[in-house]
Amino acid sequence: MADGRSTGSTAPLGVGAAAARLGVAPETLRSWGRRYGLAPNGRTAGGHRRYDDEDMARLLLMQRLVASGAAPAEAARRVLAGDSQPLGGDQATAPAAGGRRAGAGGTVLALPDAPPEARGLARAAARLDAGAVHSILGELLVERGTIATWDTVLRPVLVAAGLRWEQTGAGIDVEHLLSEAVTETLRAHRACQRKPDAGRIVLLTSPPGDWHVLPLHVLAAALAERRTPAQVLGQLPVSALVSAVRRTGASGVFIWSQRPPQSAEQTGQQFPVDALPTSRAPRALVAGGPGWAHGVLDRRVVVSESLADAVDLLAATPR
Structure with a gap:
């Protein structure tokens, strides 16, 4: 291929996987195929089209040319002609x-x-x-x-x-x-995902003032795949968390902390075990995140080592 670059592909790729390699939407690749002739040449045994290494090299070059300022039609013409030089030199991929x-x-x-x-x-x-x-x-x-x-x-x-x-x-x-x-x-x-199993819900939250709640949404999606009902509450004051646990009879509470507490007293406030209402049924109390790394937590709280660990702990509690 004219640009001399390898995408590292070891097997023909479908449009979704090829798009992920390039960081574009699959529809972009479909459009390039329909409009400019950059359709995949590889095929599976069943006849389905796939992008092979040569196809991926062409797409990467197309992306470089467009990034350097070429119009898509002009970029495609140059790709098919084997012209790998971006507009204004090679700044589009030069190390900065x-x-x-x-x-x-x-x-x-x-x-x-x-x-x-x-x-x-x-x-x-x-x-x-x-x-x-x-x-x-x-x-x-x-x-x-x-x-x-x-x-x-x-x-x-x-x-x-x-x-x-x-x-x-x-x-x-x-x-x-x-x-x-x-x-x-x-x-x-x-x-x-399929409808969650019936039962008590898992509450996912962060301490007051900790706005790093994206991990809570990741955990909720992973629990949904296990059909475990969960609710992302974001950062909550202690009183609101206590109220939510009481009203839902939650089977588990997960608190993500991005930042470490300033004191042992604050650690207890971030995971207020004693303030939570008691429950006859088992309730999982799980902490996660770098904020707990050096905190001294109540022995009833399990610090998860990873996302997979947190999912296992929370999904295993009877609901």
Whole structure:
């Protein structure tokens, strides 16, 4: 291929997987195929079209040319002609300061060890393309489930976005778009799951003043896949949490803390075990997040080691 780059693909890809690799919406690839002749050449044994390595190299070049300022029709003409030189040189993929690379819509997050799907998601977020973020995540959630998508794709991108903001003061728009788009996609994924089993609900919350509630939506989606009823309440004062537990007879309470408490007394306020109403049936009390790393919690509270661990703890409690 003229641009000499490999996408690292080992097997022909469907449109969803190919789009995830590039960080674009599947409809974008379908449009490029219909309008500009960049349809996939590979086929499965059953005759279904798939993008092979050569197809992916063409699509990557198309993306580079459009990023450098070429109109899509002109970019496609140059791709099919084997012209790999972007407008104005090769700035679209040249390394920028700090190991970041310039691309369409701004700076791409550095994810050198992440899988292609994570890099594709990062490119979509850097372009502030919420539609592509929705599409990539939606397909990944269906294909792999919430836990695998979170661990291998979503969390690395969110960490990279946070580090970029801490180190440069830039990219808060990317981080906010990711948070909003991911939350919406997770809600849609939950709505597509089978109806939860009957029984008591699990309440998911954060301490007062801790607004990092995205992990709560991730956990809710993972519980929905296990047919465990759950409700995201966001950050709540102690009195509101106590009221919610009393009114629902919750089978479990999960509290995510991003920031560590300032004192042992505040730790107790963040997870107010003694204030919660008693229950005849077992109730899971689970904490998660870096805020609990050095806190001394009541022995009745289990600190989850991962998303999968929290799901197991909360789904196992009789409802």
